[in-house]
Amino acid sequence: MANTTFSGPVRSENGFQSISKNATTGAVTVDATYDARPNFRVSVDNTTLNTGAAVTTTLTTAQSGTIFEIDGTDDIVVNMPALSTANVGTTYEFIVTTAVGAAKTVTFVLPGSAVSNFYGALTLLGGSAANPASDVAGDTLTLPNSTVVNSRVKLTCISDDGTNSTWKAEALSSPIATIA
16 A cells, blocks of 8 residues: 555545645645635526516526526516527526516517427416426416516526527416416
8 A cells, every 4th residue: 555646636624625645755745725616606686687677688698507586567578598509508597576567477588480499397386286287388488467476487408409499497486387
């Protein structure tokens, strides 16, 4: 064992550090500047869709991983990024912080032809009867009027060939979201 070499990241109190042992001299060195910890923090956007006014916006792949707060006082239209093979893996989350107003909606719209679809798992938030629904045909997901605070949507691009796309949609809302 005297001539074995060990090196690699080691978890320490301050994150990860690199430690190595010299096979010849037996000296152990620790590099305190090595830090391989991923940044697990997500971005929270409380301005784009949280204005209290009508909003139409197109998201970008650079915003992937963001949680958006939604003020449903007025109509909101969220367009997914333009078709691109680089969209695969792009993900967004949305949470209603002000209920969707009467005669108002929040819609999420896919670009492209009629072949672009949401694959939706739609669930009713709260109440005594859970009524999950599945819908795999449609390019517009809608949170209808009167959608309550704490309703949420998570959208993830699972395929995009530059012409058509498929997005996984998970919605937990009351009333239940729709895909058309």
